Amino acid sequence: MSYLTPEQLQEIRQSIENQRQEILEKLNQRNEEGYEPEVRGDEADIANSEGIALTMERLQSRDIRLLKKLDEAARWTEDEDFGYCESCGEEIGFKRLLARPAARQCIDCKQNEEQRERGYYHPRPRKPPKPLHHDEDDSED
Numbered sequence: 001m002s003y004l005t006p007e008q009l010q011e012i013r014q015s016i017e018n019q020r021q022e023i024l025e026k027l028n029q030r031n032e033e034g035y036e037p038e039v040r041g042d043e044a045d046i047a048n049s050e051g052i053a054l055t056m057e058r059l060q061s062r063d064i065r066l067l068k069k070l071d072e073a074a075r076w077t078e079d080e081d082f083g084y085c086e087s088c089g090e091e092i093g094f095k096r097l098l099a100r101p102a103a104r105q106c107i108d109c110k111q112n113e114e115q116r117e118r119g120y121y122h123p124r125p126r127k128p129p130k131p132l133h134h135d136e137d138d139s140e141d
């Protein structure tokens, strides 16, 4: 059973829906603008316009991915295990779900994953350096 109240669930569903609408609008807008790579002009212009087209494609595919995630999240809200981290099983928390309804992990697991991706991840925390001993040994005196 979810730790979220029906009202909270409803709010999250609304948040998912809002984000979906936002993305759909952006996608449609870009489609309407229908960027056509410039075929005239010199090579620099052509290279530049191809670069823009590529950026547009990346933005589109990123948004489409996010849209899919939101669709999954919308379905997930129907499940009993909704709102629990898929990595550690802890509660993701209402606030995080509301802000990032596509999140499937709690903030701790998400941060660990991001650190691992960037290569900063240390499975065990490093031990602090041992304090140097300044005890004077006076036995030779």
Ligand SMILES: [Zn+2]
Residues within 6 Å of the ligand: 085, 086, 087, 088, 089, 090, 105, 106, 107, 108, 109, 110
């Ligand atoms: Zn977790």
